[in-house]
Amino acid sequence: MISVVVVAGATASGKTALSVELAKRLSGEIVSCDSMQIYKGMDIGTAKPTQEEMQGVPHHMLDFLEPSQNFSVSDFCDMARGIIADIDRQGNLPILTGGTGLYIDSLIDNIEFAKETAKSDIKAELLNMAEVSGKEVLYELLLEIDPDYAKIVHPNNLKRVIRAIEFYKTTGMTVTEHNAVLKTPIYKSVYFCIDWDREVLYSRINARVDEMLEKGLEKEAKALYDKYGRQDFTAFSGIGYKEFFDYFEGKKTLEETVEQIKQGTRRYAKRQLSWFRRNGKIHWLLPQNDMTERAVSIIKEELSI
Numbered sequence: 001m002i003s004v005v006v007v008a009g010a011t012a013s014g015k016t017a018l019s020v021e022l023a024k025r026l027s028g029e030i031v032s033c034d035s036m037q038i039y040k041g042m043d044i045g046t047a048k049p050t051q052e053e054m055q056g057v058p059h060h061m062l063d064f065l066e067p068s069q070n071f072s073v074s075d076f077c078d079m080a081r082g083i084i085a086d087i088d089r090q091g092n093l094p095i096l097t098g099g100t101g102l103y104i105d106s107l108i109d110n111i112e113f114a115k116e117t118a119k120s121d122i123k124a125e126l127l128n129m130a131e132v133s134g135k136e137v138l139y140e141l142l143l144e145i146d147p148d149y150a151k152i153v154h155p156n157n158l159k160r161v162i163r164a165i166e167f168y169k170t171t172g173m174t175v176t177e178h179n180a181v182l183k184t185p186i187y188k189s190v191y192f193c194i195d196w197d198r199e200v201l202y203s204r205i206n207a208r209v210d211e212m213l214e215k216g217l218e219k220e221a222k223a224l225y226d227k228y229g230r231q232d233f234t235a236f237s238g239i240g241y242k243e244f245f246d247y248f249e250g251k252k253t254l255e256e257t258v259e260q261i262k263q264g265t266r267r268y269a270k271r272q273l274s275w276f277r278r279n280g281k282i283h284w285l286l287p288q289n290d291m292t293e294r295a296v297s298i299i300k301e302e303l304s305i
Contacts, residue, residue, distance in 0.1 A: 009193035033098030045240030067235035101275035146174035157237035
């Protein structure tokens, strides 16, 4: 099996910095496991690592897709597996880094994704329901059908909500049940998350949002709004862009928009932590000076490298 390292966890927890240090010490290359950093033109709001932050370490699966394009978990796994195999063939260590737990778990656990046999009449019915009764009705339906999956889907992400309901109506199986069907693992992995005090993490999140604004987040969001408008793209389901749309249309103040982004990011971080806390294989690292050394020691012991 190919040996891989996973650096997962909540937004603003320091995943990028830790993964870069590990890559430098262990001849590694980084494979991004972030569902938003794949999109072009969405750099600041997704905290996409800069060239300076990469420190010369090769990064993969960043900045290759237009916001208007769809990209499923299955697509991610197919692409990531090829990249990981290439990194391993070159004698380097793949380091998977990101906060999208579904991407990471699906890849590491080698989950087999069935081909969805979408029925246009079901999708049309659900779209009509959303238009007549509102998105909230569909999200409530998903909560009844598949509460575990609903917890990791934003209520406004209509595409994913509809896809999950459609999958259930088509196959008779929930997405959660489907994702629990595992194949034989193909990776020998060691997981890490950085274990911040919750309030400290929230302070880091607030500070990061302020920094994003200083770097030009509003301008970046305006460019996307001017190009695409209020399209129902998966790319816009992430936090940091759609919140600005009401501001651009004069429905909210900038102060209200910024607070909405901070609050939404804190809530997202809470969901991320809940997801990763369920994984008993994760080594939780305290953010101390010897954190990298401890991680390197664990990697060498568990992966025998």
